[in-house]
Amino acid sequence: MEHKKTEGQDLISVKNLYVEYKSGGETIHAVNGVSFDLEAGKTIGLVGETGAGKTSIARAILRILPDHATKRVGGEIFFKGKELLGLPEQEMRPLRGKSISMIFQDPMTALNPVKTVVEQIAEGIRLHQNMNRKDSLRAAIKMLETVGISQDRAYEYPHQFSGGMKQRVVIAIALACNPELLIADEPTTALDVTIQAQVLDLMKKLQEELGTAMILITHDLGVVAGVCDTVAVVYAGELVEYGTKEDLFDHPRHPYTKGLFGALPDLSKDVNRLSPVEGLPPDPSSLPVGCAFASRCGYATDKCQKGHVEMKRFGDTHYVRCNCCEEG
Amino acid sequence: MEKIKTSSAAKRSGENDKPGSLPYIWRRLKKNPGAMLGLIFVTVLFLLSFVSPFICRYDYQEIVMKSRFTLPCMEHLLGCDEVGRDILSRILYGAKYTLSIGVLSVVVSCILGVILGAVAGYFGGKIDTLIMRFLDVFQAFPNILLAIAISAVLGAGFDKVIYAIGISGIPGFARMMRANILTVRNSEFIEAATSINCSTFRIIVHHVIPNAISPLIVQVAMGIASAALSASGLSFLGFGVQAPTPEWGAMLASARGYMRDYPHMVIIPGLFIMMTVLSFNLVGDAIRDALDPKLRD
Amino acid sequence: MALLEIEHLKKYFSTPRGMVHAVDDVSFTIDQGETMGLVGESGCGKSTLGRTIIHLLESTGGTIGFEGKDVTHLKKDGLKKLREDMQIIFQDPYSSLNPRLTIRDTIMEPLKLSGRFSGTAMDGEADRLMDLVGIEKRFRMSYPHELDGGRRQRVGIARAIALNPKFVVCDEPVSALDVSIQAQILNLLMDLQDEYGLTYLFVTHDLSVVRHISTNICVMYLGQMVETCPTQELFDHPMHPYTKALLSAIPTVDIHNRNQRILLKGEINSPINPKPGCRFALRCPYATEKCHEPVELHQISPGHYCSCCRINEIKDEVRK
Numbered sequence: 001m002e003h004k005k006t007e008g009q010d011l012i013s014v015k016n017l018y019v020e021y022k023s024g025g026e027t028i029h030a031v032n033g034v035s036f037d038l039e040a041g042k043t044i045g046l047v048g049e050t051g052a053g054k055t056s057i058a059r060a061i062l063r064i065l066p067d068h069a070t071k072r073v074g075g076e077i078f079f080k081g082k083e084l085l086g087l088p089e090q091e092m093r094p095l096r097g098k099s100i101s102m103i104f105q106d107p108m109t110a111l112n113p114v115k116t117v118v119e120q121i122a123e124g125i126r127l128h129q130n131m132n133r134k135d136s137l138r139a140a141i142k143m144l145e146t147v148g149i150s151q152d153r154a155y156e157y158p159h160q161f162s163g164g165m166k167q168r169v170v171i172a173i174a175l176a177c178n179p180e181l182l183i184a185d186e187p188t189t190a191l192d193v194t195i196q197a198q199v200l201d202l203m204k205k206l207q208e209e210l211g212t213a214m215i216l217i218t219h220d221l222g223v224v225a226g227v228c229d230t231v232a233v234v235y236a237g238e239l240v241e242y243g244t245k246e247d248l249f250d251h252p253r254h255p256y257t258k259g260l261f262g263a264l265p266d267l268s269k270d271v272n273r274l275s276p277v278e279g280l281p282p283d284p285s286s287l288p289v290g291c292a293f294a295s296r297c298g299y300a301t302d303k304c305q306k307g308h309v310e311m312k313r314f315g316d317t318h319y320v321r322c323n324c325c326e327e328g
Numbered sequence: 329m330e331k332i333k334t335s336s337a338a339k340r341s342g343e344n345d346k347p348g349s350l351p352y353i354w355r356r357l358k359k360n361p362g363a364m365l366g367l368i369f370v371t372v373l374f375l376l377s378f379v380s381p382f383i384c385r386y387d388y389q390e391i392v393m394k395s396r397f398t399l400p401c402m403e404h405l406l407g408c409d410e411v412g413r414d415i416l417s418r419i420l421y422g423a424k425y426t427l428s429i430g431v432l433s434v435v436v437s438c439i440l441g442v443i444l445g446a447v448a449g450y451f452g453g454k455i456d457t458l459i460m461r462f463l464d465v466f467q468a469f470p471n472i473l474l475a476i477a478i479s480a481v482l483g484a485g486f487d488k489v490i491y492a493i494g495i496s497g498i499p500g501f502a503r504m505m506r507a508n509i510l511t512v513r514n515s516e517f518i519e520a521a522t523s524i525n526c527s528t529f530r531i532i533v534h535h536v537i538p539n540a541i542s543p544l545i546v547q548v549a550m551g552i553a554s555a556a557l558s559a560s561g562l563s564f565l566g567f568g569v570q571a572p573t574p575e576w577g578a579m580l581a582s583a584r585g586y587m588r589d590y591p592h593m594v595i596i597p598g599l600f601i602m603m604t605v606l607s608f609n610l611v612g613d614a615i616r617d618a619l620d621p622k623l624r625d
Numbered sequence: 626m627a628l629l630e631i632e633h634l635k636k637y638f639s640t641p642r643g644m645v646h647a648v649d650d651v652s653f654t655i656d657q658g659e660t661m662g663l664v665g666e667s668g669c670g671k672s673t674l675g676r677t678i679i680h681l682l683e684s685t686g687g688t689i690g691f692e693g694k695d696v697t698h699l700k701k702d703g704l705k706k707l708r709e710d711m712q713i714i715f716q717d718p719y720s721s722l723n724p725r726l727t728i729r730d731t732i733m734e735p736l737k738l739s740g741r742f743s744g745t746a747m748d749g750e751a752d753r754l755m756d757l758v759g760i761e762k763r764f765r766m767s768y769p770h771e772l773d774g775g776r777r778q779r780v781g782i783a784r785a786i787a788l789n790p791k792f793v794v795c796d797e798p799v800s801a802l803d804v805s806i807q808a809q810i811l812n813l814l815m816d817l818q819d820e821y822g823l824t825y826l827f828v829t830h831d832l833s834v835v836r837h838i839s840t841n842i843c844v845m846y847l848g849q850m851v852e853t854c855p856t857q858e859l860f861d862h863p864m865h866p867y868t869k870a871l872l873s874a875i876p877t878v879d880i881h882n883r884n885q886r887i888l889l890k891g892e893i894n895s896p897i898n899p900k901p902g903c904r905f906a907l908r909c910p911y912a913t914e915k916c917h918e919p920v921e922l923h924q925i926s927p928g929h930y931c932s933c934c935r936i937n938e939i940k941d942e943v944r945k
Binding site: 515516517519520523525530535538539 | 676711715724734
């Protein structure tokens with residue numbers, strides 16, 4: 001699958017990424033040949049359901065896949081032209097947290113309960129920027145103010161904060177070293193709607209100020225619509241549709257993407273019955289030969305069952321992995 | 329895709345055992361070599377201790393002065409002690425004491441602990457406070473010290489040791505049972521049972537206890553290990569089974585005077601104590617893994 | 626006809642940190658065959674309210690009327706009969722099923738306890754229920770851990786409707802499920818409602834789900850009811866500043882007409898020993914001194930109630 005853009009322009013470019021886990025003698029095919037590029041300062045949304053392999057992609061980029069369970073990681077990940085998967089651990093470590101950082105889903109468990117929040121932010125700064133303790137604390141307090149937490153709360157412990165504020169602290173930690181790439185794994189899923197709106201707004205604002213690129217992992221198409229520039233729909237470890245936000249939201253082509261939109265209760269329209277995607281995603285330990293979505297797809301033909309389906313290009317930026325979508 | 333889901337579900341339900349039930353634990357235990365080794369070691373030891381008077385060349389209490397302090401050799405595989413008794417015969421004969429004290433004292437602490445813990449957890453409030461504070465007092469002493477104190481009151485002897493160790497083990501079981509009951513009690517399926525008019529009794533018997541009991545099996549296996557250790561400890565200190573009964577701890581105690589010159593007299597019983605404890609711990613660990621839904625195959 | 630009428634219902638919990646006013650003076654009615662959507666953010670007391678209504682929790686004050694009778698303080702046989710008429714579907718399809726019972730046993734249990742069925746009739750009834758909610762034959766002897774979330778939730782639904790209840794509390798029944806599965810379950814709930822004339826109290830934090838399924842909506846904030854009205858009215862003319870902010874915060878998939886978000890200041894505080902007055906006042910852009918006086922519901926139009934004391938003054942501003 002060829003991507004048009006010239007090399008070197010992209011901040012990160014993932015090529016043909018594979019992740020396999022082993023579990024009880026079976027091989028779990030979590031990620032199966034995922035490729036995408038992201039320019040500096042832009043945001044890509046990885047959308048998919050539970051178990052689609054979104055988090056595995058993120059962990060592979062940061063190289064924090066669990067050692068004991070990981071069977072194979074294949075493909076290439078270029079970050080500013082440097083291939084990450086083959087990099088020795090000593091060279092990877094300074095990148096992690098400094099150039100690439102990650103926000104995890106659950107702010108409750110991502111913070112150390114016995115350290116004050118300012119200490120936790122300062123720790124990362126000290127580690128990566130050769131600062132002394134006093135300066136790093138000062139920088140950390142400034143960072144806290146950037147995410148909207150006043151400095152008189154800086155020396156408090158995580159349990160004194162509400163969920164939304166904890167997630168702000170997590171964002172502050174992630175952005176403290178001014179990373180070039182931020183991976184946010186369901187950053188607002190654990191939060192209430194009004195707090196989610198605050199946090200998304202904050203992330204977007206900071207991203208614009210700092211020029212950070214972001215990979216946003218979510219199951220919520222609404223969040224994607226608000227934040228992302230490009231969108232990749234992940235199904236059974238593959239990208240089934242990939243394109244700009246406008247491509248995907250205005251002209252969804254893959255039956256699965258269409259199904260996701262159909263299953264969503266829409267606020268602006270009245271429909272009597274939702275149209276769910278019937279059936280379940282395939283078992284990642286025994287994926288079908290052909291299209292992974294074929295068993296749930298209304299348009300599936302013999303061809304879909306039999307052979308692997310390649311990505312097809314529509315227009316300049318829109319890619320769809322489906323036999324049934326015709327050019328044009 | 330549906331087909332694959334089905335076949336794996338059918339494969340598992342085909343074995344027809346509930347997660348956490350005994351056949352289920354056994355099926356998973358069989359796959360763990362460490363646990364099987366431990367189980368075999370303990371079983372063989374226990375069986376041998378009953379047939380040892382018939383298969384051993386030497387009587388466990390026969391004093392032969394001329395073979396005092398014999399080092400392990402072809403005649404006496406594990407050597408002889410300070411009065412010339414064959415150590416192998418004594419170890420095998422003594423195994424039944426150590427093992428049965430371990431098992432029986434856990435039975436005592438398990439039964440009493442589970443009742444106390446279940447009552448405290450289910451009814452809560454004042455009863456809970458009363459029982460748990462009383463057990464706190466128990467736990468303020470190290471287990472072995474408590475066992476020593478109890479056996480000092482009860483006197484020495486096989487049955488007394490069982491009570492002493494059994495009683496000192498109650499708080500652990502009670503705490504565990506109470507915690508289990510509390511977690512299960514707050515599950516939504518208990519609320520669901522209430523909403524379909526289950527009686528309190530039916531809820532306890534049908535929904536709470538079956539879900540609270542399985543972690544207890546781990547505690548039992550681990551408890552046997554520590555009880556066996558305590559039994560040897562008590563005998564070593566002279567509170568447990570008395571010499572000349574060849575309980576392992578008692579053997580250690582009588583051999584300690586000769587430790588420098590004839591270390592085999594100490595090493596061998598020590599080794600057997602260690603292997604027995606290790607075996608039970610391995611089994612306990614394996615059961616814990618078997619019960620952990622995250623490690624499910 | 627109103628099937629359920631609750632008036633000034635209160636539920637307080639005493640905790641070491643003080644009295645939690647989980648549900649504070651909530652009143653509404655639900656008509657036979659309709660769905661009341663109960664919306665609010667986490668900790669606003671919506672689940673507690675649902676559980677108090679069906680007597681899983683004892684109310685602290687107020688009355689619950691069911692089919693025209695006051696059922697607030699029913700005991701023993703009366704309560705037993707009531708529980709058959711009022712059921713609940715839980716949020717978490719993992720913890721709401723006993724892991725030691727097969728799917729079939731779980732669904733059989735209410736049938737057994739009711740004493741309405743003889744042996745063979747009970748088997749038939751269980752099969753009918755499982756057909757109804759769409760549990761395939763091959764899964765009926767399985768244990769919950771062998772099923773995915775959507776199927777487990779179907780089991781929870783079958784258990785809840787087993788005794789032909791008149792009223793079902795759905796406590797976030799789809800929020801633990803993926804979007805595509807969520808739609809399957811919502812459709813099932815709506816089909817069951819059409820077929821059996823069920824009345825739902827649909828508790829959720831997801832406004833788009835609630836719009837889809839409800840006839841009326843009640844919005845709660847920290848134990849207080851802030852607004853209630855028919856669904857269409859709420860989405861067309863939200864009155865309370867909180868409702869307005871809540872609606873604007875929902876992420877929509879429409880990328881061209883993005884509504885202007887109202888970003889609230891601050892965080893949700895706790896309902897422990899609250900001060901009198903509107904609990905939203907701390908985050909409300911329109912709050913004044915007046916908001917710290919005790920709140921009461923104001924009727925705005927027939928069937929539309931709002932608890933904001935300044936609603937008449939800020940009406941035009943909020944409308945914008």
